Amino acid sequence: MMRQYELVDRVRRYNPQADEVLLNRAYVYAMKAHGAQKRASGDPYFSHPLEVAAILTDMKLDDATIVSAVLHDVIEDTDSTREEIDRLFGPDIGRLVDGLTKLKKLDLVSKRAAHAENFRKLLLAVAEDVRVLLVKLADRLHNMRTLHFVPAEKRARIAEETLDIYAPLAGRMGMQGMRDELEDLSFKHLMPDAYAMIQTRLEDLRQKNGKIIATIERELADELAARGIKAHVEGRQKQPYSVWRKMERKSIAFEQLSDIFGFRVVVQSVEDCYRVIGVVHTKWAVVPGRFKDYISTPKQNDYQSIHTTVVGPGRQRVELQVRTEAMQDIARNGIAAHALYKDGVAADRETLTGESRAYQWLRRTIEMLAEGDTPEEFLEHTKLELFHDQVFCFTPKGRLIALPRGATPIDFAYAVHTDVGDSAVGAKINGLHAPLLSELQNGDEVEIARAEGQVPPAAWEGLVVTGKARSAIRRATREAVRSQYAGLGRQIVTRAFERAGKPYAEDKLKAVLPRLARASVEDVLAAVGRGEMFSGDVVKAVYPEFMEERKTAQARPRGEPGWFGMKKGAGLVFKIPGEGGYEQNQNSIPIRGLQGDLPVRFAPNGGAVPGDRIVGILTPGEGITIYPIQSPALTAFDEQPERWLDVRWDIDEGRHEFFPARIVITAINEPGALGTISSVIGDHAANIDNIVFRPLSADFREMTIDLEVNDLKHLNAIISNLRSRSVVSKVERVNG
Template identity: 40%
Template sequence: MNLNDSHSSLESKPADTASVALTAMRSPVASISSASHINKHTSHLDDIDSVRASSANTGVASITALTNRISEYMSASELKLVKEAYRFSDEMHLGQVRKSGEPYISHPIAVAEICAEWKLDVQAIMAALLHDVMEDQDVKKDELIERFGAPVATLVDGLSKLEKIEFQSQIEAQAENFRKMLLAMARDVRVILVKLADRLHNMRTLDFMSAEKKRRISRETMDVYVPIAHRLGLNNIYRELQDLAFSHLYPMRYRTLSKAVKAARGNRREVVNKIMDAVKTALTEAGLKAEVYGREKTLYGIYRKMHDKHLSFSQVLDVYGFRIVVSDFRDSYYALGSLHALYKPMPGKFKDYIAIPKTNGYQSLHTTLIGPYGTPVEFQIRTRDMHHVAESGVAAHWLYKNEEGSLTDLQQRTHAWLQSLLDIQKQTGDSAEFLEHVKIDLFPDSVYVFTPKSKIIALPRGATALDFAYNIHTDIGDQAIATRINHEPVPLRSELKNGDIVEIITSPNSRPTPNWLTYVRTGKARSAIRHYLRTINLNESTELGKQLLAQALVSVNLNPDLPDSLIDKLLNESSAKSLDEIHTDIGIGKRMAALVARHILDLVEDDSPSIPFQQYGDKISNKRDPVIIYGSEGLSVQLAACCLPIPGDGIVGQLKRDQGLVVHTDDCEHAKRLHIKEPDRWIDVNWGEDLNRRFDCRIAVTVTNERGALARIAAEIGESDANISHVNMEDGDANDMTNIHFTIQIEDRTHLARIMRNIKHLNGVSRIVREHG
């Protein structure tokens, strides 16, 4: 996924044109033909619609479709501001074209038209027209403030990627740009509405890109923008983005399914008409005024159902879908009763999203009935207001301002989610981690549970009681010790189910542990736990980072004792407040010691290019001293659970983001696979002297399955001065032998060898091995 190529991958300077292929069947945006560039000296804004084309591109530039649409709900003064924004944007993009050869200005116009379909306000329409001028044409925010006011400039700034500053990796740059956009969205949801319009038009015009860029941009769309559209209830965009991304990710599958659906449509017409007529008659006889529509599945929806449920095409298409729109809330339930009287309902296939709306505000009754010829028929029943929200989501705030009262709940849900982004940001170490947490929270499937006071809480499917605790409040999560679900005591790791009543038991002495990260599901919980662990391990992480940086500086022939002038320059360029902050970042894996050392070397060479090392002392040996492991470093150094290294083993260290240093045995198969993926994150480590703790180790003993066998082995381990922390016995085999697995606490390999030798001599023991996995 490439978050850095969000929209400018489709845009370019004259040397690298980008594409536009406006498809009339998809949107009124298609009414824009080949747009031209405005003459810089045009002074009459009212004549903008008929400006001549530039010499490079013939054709007629027109924002007539846009102005016609926004004039339906904007005043003349607002319309004038939109035209002024158009003029400025056209001037800034003069000479810039897309890969189709069309003037670039056609893209901002198209984005503005999509926003106009939602009846977004004048500031959002202006931002849509101007959304690329800061990034592509180096227009400063101050200039936009002076010309168009602070609100418009802030929206445009939120839509622009960061200036081309140096990042440690391309992934970090992508994540940081995405974080900037999401935080701007949290403050003003119009940012993401314009961004989604921008992404939608780019996806509609992706045909001119290379196959590799199509896949990369489509994958990003599917991973990030589709879930955001769903989370905000923008179902029309959600479905179209899914299908467009699917068509570019899997073009052969898309074409095959498209042909199959067209062929099946004719065969289904008779059944569809029969159901439609029967439903309309039943509703009329019940005295209900309702609109009945056939509901087509999207191609991606068909593909995903076939893939996830291992169904054939005919099995998926055998389910018919209809939507019933009624006038008011009560009629929804009356219509449901009429349908259940007409066809028999399928058990377990009814969902009431009116009483308990989805997290994005969606409300409908869902029911599946057995229709004619025994075919399943799915119905969605909703009011007209619910239908507007279901299709337009949070954008309905602008679309249907007169009905704002009915959208209060949706707005509150959206505000709560956007506020959670700010909460996660405050506790998150860096942009990549922030993006990870947000993507977790974008999963559409939800589970609905209740507090003891009957308040409904929506969480992602798979969430645990600990997620629930953090959802209530960070302090509740940090101090959680137990939970009751449906009045029964259960562990905090227990997964929640729809309808559960959840109560959290807290203690002021309870604190988060690293193990909690293995069973929380929400971004908010993960970010809060990580924030706490980072805070308590600050000193340990700082010391580890200091050691790692010293080693990295030695490897590039620099003295680890840096002069103050060099430290000041490093802090200025790295945006860190102190050298200890850089050490801490290295210790928790946020920064790579090798990259920081390389940066310092560049600063040295810039100061004295002819004799770069002279003013900082002589070069020192290029010998890389290993990091010394004592086993008592705390959470900043962890012994890998996959291989459980012990003193005497050959070891290697992996610097893992936000987990510090993870130590593996040098023959660990898991470590070898990780090394191939991220070779730069591995460093040399050695055991220190005078180790003052015991280390976990796993052994497996094959023994005759007889009374007293376990007791004899356990006694021998105790007599060998070791402790048993865990034991597990398998069922016996046909030869009346069984395997017993022990986790024991020992001093080193010599101690382990003595224990294994003593156990081997016991009666009934046929085999003993050390387990690494």
């Protein structure tokens, strides 16, 4: 564990004017506050904040950031308070530490909403001060370095969260070194076999090609020196996760990768960068389409460099990155490079934030996403914004718009302004009319045609790739159908309170809005109406002591297939093929939200499986039919909200019951097609109940297959595998 004097020495190496008293006070305070706390590794907990601080000293950050790293867990994990931190260390450090503190007593019904709300709090604090992000990323990096000490059941969740959120966030901030390490550590825990295989192959390749790399380095350096260009040339190798991602994205084998090794040329000036390109392109043949100039057009995260690929010595393809020392610093440390000390004097706060386009992008993105979305939507849209590579397009007046790769004119319109996106009806790309769903390319000039009073179609939400566009479309369509869903939700919630024997009052519901992570009663009712929130959770939020009673079903005799009679205390028993026909399953499966002695059945023509959001439709005198929420049959009941029952699955993990589902396959009419399809279904341990054939043409046959599967994941795996078979042209699920 790092000693007190070692922390001070690390900071003073790059900042001789460091506040030694402040650093010592933070060290002693955090050590006492964490006391005898231990980490999963058995080490003193205090070793963790010290390691986080050490990571940040490598980035040469200011005293306040280092002190915040030492203190970052004291409010969350000890008896320390924000007021005490403000008093002892000042409000600036207090604000940073508070921004890094999870909401302790977050009284939310949904754990997913609680996780998303904590993430929203973190990013809102980042929007106020980028140093919060730097500490959080260093915190996550050290936690990932020690993840092998964490219980196995938690590792995958933490690694997946790192890969989904923190690694791409580091990349968006230009901190490529940190991103690479976070990705590789996540990859190692999520897919250990694939990680080990690629590591072994890379090591074999390094030993095999070591002399070739040294030769190319020497030849390139000698050629530049002969032209009077002072340059540092070094070979580099792709990281395991980067290799894996490219193999997956392009569906190619390791042997087909041509750019595992690359070379970086670091020179003294921008002029030298272009001189290097002139030398390289004159001496060696250029690979077409592989030249990118990020100096004249920097990436959104401030990254600048020239990329090119040539056929170099020994006919070896050589990927080159050419940049200056300053560009190299930003490429390595990203946004942290804007917080470096100059001549021993700390940069002021304007310098910390004002020079970084990456931080400006992040702050605008956070401010945009924070407007009116639920915590879960905020998290979803943030992920969308983080992942994509970029294309650069222009407005007719020459304004540069950076968008994710795969973006459409709809995304472009929303990037210009929300009002432009909401009113978009057409587009011109490079002066020519083009569909709004066209994929934009680098350098496109885009002009948006607008119509006042236009409401964006709800279908656009699934077609755009930016979080801003998706958020705005969802908000606009939400407002357009808000009253309809709120009315349906009011009916469902009122009935839920009646079944619970509790009085419904909007003032009581308004008082518990924070627990439901919604801003208004209308938002709650609309969420229930849309199926995003379970009505039982609303009752529980108002009456925490309410314990929902499970009402479950038991199969009737075999002579009444498909129907189930309600019986309190029993389970919902599904028909499962046995040696003597269909047998009762002794392990019952309850569905919540049903009440009374009413017969229950699944919807015809498709059924429902666990993982589907389901609703019950009450037919007086006949019983209740369970439909998946996406079933087109439900439109017949839009004007009869009193018949809707809010139900949901309540199944323990690890149970393997069978549920009805229907798929339609368009298959090539050739011998063995049915055998191939049956084998796929059998290999996934699913049952086939019935098959109906319909000829479409001489070459194609349509098969409607009734299946029995465990859940939605099981069904989707079967569909995905079927789509990969050469005899299958199309596979779709039928939803009642």
